[in-house]
Amino acid sequence: MTPALSTHALVAGYERDLPIVRGVDLAVAPGELVALLGPNGAGKSTLVKTVAGLVPVHSGTVRLAGTEITAAPAHEKVRHGLAFVPQTENIFATLSIHENLQLAAAILPRPRQAGRIAALYDTFPDLAARPGLRAGALSGGQRQMLAVARALVVEPAVLILDEPSAGLSPRIVSEVFERLRAINARGVTTVLVEQNVRAALAIADRAVILVEGRVAHEGPAATLAGDPIVGELYLGARRAEAPA
Amino acid sequence: MSPQVLLDGAIAGAMIGLGAIGVTLTYSILRFANFAHGDFLAWGAYFALAIAGALGALAGGLATPIEPFSFGWSLPLALLLAVPLTAGLALLVDALLFGPLRARRSAVIILVMASFGAALTLRSLLEFTFTSRPAYFTSELQIALRFGPVRATPDQLLTLAVAAVLVLLVHLLLTRTTLGRSMRAVSENPALAGVVGVDVRRVVRFAWILGAGLACVAGVMAGLLVQIRPQMGLDLLLPLFAAAILGGIGSIPGAMLAGLVVGIAEAATVQLVGAEWRAAVAFVILIAILLLRPQGIFGRAD
Numbered sequence: 001m002t003p004a005l006s007t008h009a010l011v012a013g014y015e016r017d018l019p020i021v022r023g024v025d026l027a028v029a030p031g032e033l034v035a036l037l038g039p040n041g042a043g044k045s046t047l048v049k050t051v052a053g054l055v056p057v058h059s060g061t062v063r064l065a066g067t068e069i070t071a072a073p074a075h076e077k078v079r080h081g082l083a084f085v086p087q088t089e090n091i092f093a094t095l096s097i098h099e100n101l102q103l104a105a106a107i108l109p110r111p112r113q114a115g116r117i118a119a120l121y122d123t124f125p126d127l128a129a130r131p132g133l134r135a136g137a138l139s140g141g142q143r144q145m146l147a148v149a150r151a152l153v154v155e156p157a158v159l160i161l162d163e164p165s166a167g168l169s170p171r172i173v174s175e176v177f178e179r180l181r182a183i184n185a186r187g188v189t190t191v192l193v194e195q196n197v198r199a200a201l202a203i204a205d206r207a208v209i210l211v212e213g214r215v216a217h218e219g220p221a222a223t224l225a226g227d228p229i230v231g232e233l234y235l236g237a238r239r240a241e242a243p244a
Numbered sequence: 245m246s247p248q249v250l251l252d253g254a255i256a257g258a259m260i261g262l263g264a265i266g267v268t269l270t271y272s273i274l275r276f277a278n279f280a281h282g283d284f285l286a287w288g289a290y291f292a293l294a295i296a297g298a299l300g301a302l303a304g305g306l307a308t309p310i311e312p313f314s315f316g317w318s319l320p321l322a323l324l325l326a327v328p329l330t331a332g333l334a335l336l337v338d339a340l341l342f343g344p345l346r347a348r349r350s351a352v353i354i355l356v357m358a359s360f361g362a363a364l365t366l367r368s369l370l371e372f373t374f375t376s377r378p379a380y381f382t383s384e385l386q387i388a389l390r391f392g393p394v395r396a397t398p399d400q401l402l403t404l405a406v407a408a409v410l411v412l413l414v415h416l417l418l419t420r421t422t423l424g425r426s427m428r429a430v431s432e433n434p435a436l437a438g439v440v441g442v443d444v445r446r447v448v449r450f451a452w453i454l455g456a457g458l459a460c461v462a463g464v465m466a467g468l469l470v471q472i473r474p475q476m477g478l479d480l481l482l483p484l485f486a487a488a489i490l491g492g493i494g495s496i497p498g499a500m501l502a503g504l505v506v507g508i509a510e511a512a513t514v515q516l517v518g519a520e521w522r523a524a525v526a527f528v529i530l531i532a533i534l535l536l537r538p539q540g541i542f543g544r545a546d
Contacts (some may be wrong), residue, residue: 054435074438085317092436099425106422107441150440190266 002066003027003220004189005051005082005158010060012050019058020046022213028158028191033184035204035221036193042192043213045087047161052084053180065157080106083156087163088192090147093136097127100135100146104153120149140171145179152183159183160191165199177203201225247393249511255400256468257487257507259406261500262462263412263480264487266455270430272494274346276355280337281459282477282484283366288330288460289467289476290370293379295322296407314384323464327457334456337362350545363477366429370474378471381464401467411463411500414454418496423450431494480524483510486526490533490545502541505529521537 005028013020020043028034038046049055051062053074062070063081072080092100101120105113116240123126135146144164151159164180165173175198181203184190194200201207204221215225263285270278299318300307306318339357388395418424429437430447440442466476473479487506491498509524533540 052439054439073443074422074435076487078439086436086439089433089436092432094432095425095428099428102422103425103437103442104440105428106426154441229419 001029002041003063004030004032004065006063007047007051008063010047010050010062011058011112012046012055012060013057016058020055020213021050024095024213024215025212026170026208026215029193030157031187031202032182033181033190033192034204035197035200035207036191037197037200037207038210038216041212042210044164044210046213047210048084048162048191048193049086052082052160054084056199066197078156080177081154081157083151083154083159085147085151085159085161085164087166091105091135091138091143091150093106093134095135096132097135097138098131100134100150101127104150107154115155120153121125123152124149141176142166144168144172144176148176148183150178152188156188158189158191160193162193163195164192165194165196171199173199195222198225245512246515248395249278249515251394251396255396255404255507256510257504258404258409258500259462259465259469259503260480260483260487260507261409261503262407262458262465263397263484264491264503265496266459266462267410267484267488268491268493268495269427269451269455269497270508271488273448275277276352276356276359277485279356279359280366281455282481283363283370284330284456284459284477285463285466285480286370286472286474286477287333287366288326288456289463289472290374290379290474291326291329291460291506292464293324293374293381293467293472294321295325296381298528301539302440304356309382309384313385313402314382314386314397314399319381319464319468323461326464327460330460331453334452334459335368338365338448338452345497364522367474367477374474376474378473380471381468381469394418399468402492403469407465407500408459410458411496414458415496417454422462423447427451428494459534482523482530483526486530486533489538490529490539490540495540495542498540498542 007026009025010021010024010223011019020107024047034046038044046055050057053072057070059069069077069080083198092103095103099240102113105116108116126142127146127149135143138146148161148164161180165175168176178193178201180190192200194202201221201224207218207221207224208215209217263281266284267278267281270281280493299321300316306321309316341362342355345358355467386397386399388397418428426437426447427450428438428441429442430444434444463476466480483506487502488499490505491500491502506526507531509529510522511523514527537542
């Protein structure tokens with residue numbers, strides 16, 4: 001089966017002679033929810049930003065449902081069905097909630113735009129309560145919901161989120177993750193970069209662990225969640241002190 | 245302050261405000277202070293002058309003044325052609341100079357210095373082509389109309405009305421249209437705008453077109469109300485930046501309102517202190533706003 005999203009020997013970084021992503025092969029099956037994990041500085045965020053078109057590719061390829069989109073600018077990747085939610089500054093604070101959604105819906109045919117925004121308001125009723133509110137006035141959790149809603153307006157085939165739990169309280173994190181699981185259950189292929197390993201593995205089908213810009217491990221999320229070596233080496237868990 | 249000073253200041257301020265809208269647009273979207281913007285005003289005025297002259301020569305009737313104004317149909321027709329020409333000039337400067345610098349991810353100071361170079365080049369080309377002698381759209385004398393305590397010529401009232409309509413249209417464009425929302429989005433966060441599906445290069449092109457188009461109208465207003473000179477862009481540069489910063493970078497109503505403030509302050513200074521201090525007013529306003537409220541009237545501190 002053609003992967004929904006794949007990279008082949010992807011090398012990328014802001015500086016030509018300083019690659020951060022160093023030859024990543026990744027394949028995400030249609031409908032899969034993949035958690036992209038790894039220690040700080042492993043290149044997780046850079047990898048997803050590269051896929052989204054925000055970081056220069058040095059070599060290798062990025063494909064979406066088999067179509068090569070490596071060199072496409074960010075705005076064209078959206079039209080190919082890729083939606084990306086950055087970790088920070090992921091909404092337009094000076095625009096209203098409704099304008100944020102309108103902006104994303106603008107690439108759809110005009111007759112479909114209002115219907116898609118209405119559907120998102122049904123899914124995220126908190127946003128529907130005050131559509132004219134300046135997005136900068138929203139709380140951290142509401143901003144994250146708006147960012148996800150904004151990404152979903154275009155009905156993407158693949159949704160990539162860069163640390164959606166960053167800066168949120170545990171209660172809000174579980175709410176965001178429940179929503180992500182529900183979105184994935186509707187058939188949206190999802191890639192989730194996370195530092196909150198436990199929460200990510202709890203909802204993911206599969207996890208890929210990145211270390212120093214390369215894929216170090218991958219496997220079913222349930223298996224990795226119970227693997228103490230993986231936890232110690234890459235996810236920051238502490239091995240229990242052995243008795244003397 | 246007499247009502248006449250207020251009116252005179254508002255008329256000059258409307259022209260400053262239109263020019264400041266272009267400054268604020270290019271500043272917020274391209275993220276650098278374009279010191280060549282004043283020269284787009286001058287080029288706009290000269291484009292209109294040359295076309296109006298040609299139209300008048302081709303069909304003498306077009307130069308006959310339209311009552312009660314001082315100019316014939318040749319000027320509004322010339323303006324319609326001068327606006328796209330000025331926009332084309334701005335796009336050309338961007339393609340030759342600023343675009344390649346952006347592609348190389350040049351520092352802001354490099355872009356600002358490049359804009360100084362562009363300003364000098366554009367100004368020198370005007371002097372070379374048209375000489376430094378002042379030029380006028382019309383030699384007709386106008387009798388000012390009396391409205392209670394104030395007097396104004398029909399030309400002055402028309403420029404005020406045109407400025408008001410244009411500001412309203414630009415405001416509606418930015419707040420009610422997809423293109424306007426895209427411009428505001430790029431102004432806030434260009435990387436996120438791209439991720440959302442906005443073609444940032446298209447928005448940049450439109451910012452140049454809109455800014456230079458408004459500069460052309462402001463230049464024609466300046467030419468109609470005062471005179472046309474190659475140096476007019478340089479003379480207007482400080483008031484334009486004072487208005488753009490006072491209004492809050494990115495704010496269209498702010499730029500217009502601040503243009504009126506700068507225009508009225510200049511007119512009041514001429515009456516109360518002396519004409520030789522006029523040029524200092526914009527400078528004082530600029531320093532004061534940068535010290536006291538750098539985000540401007542409509543800008544947000546966050």
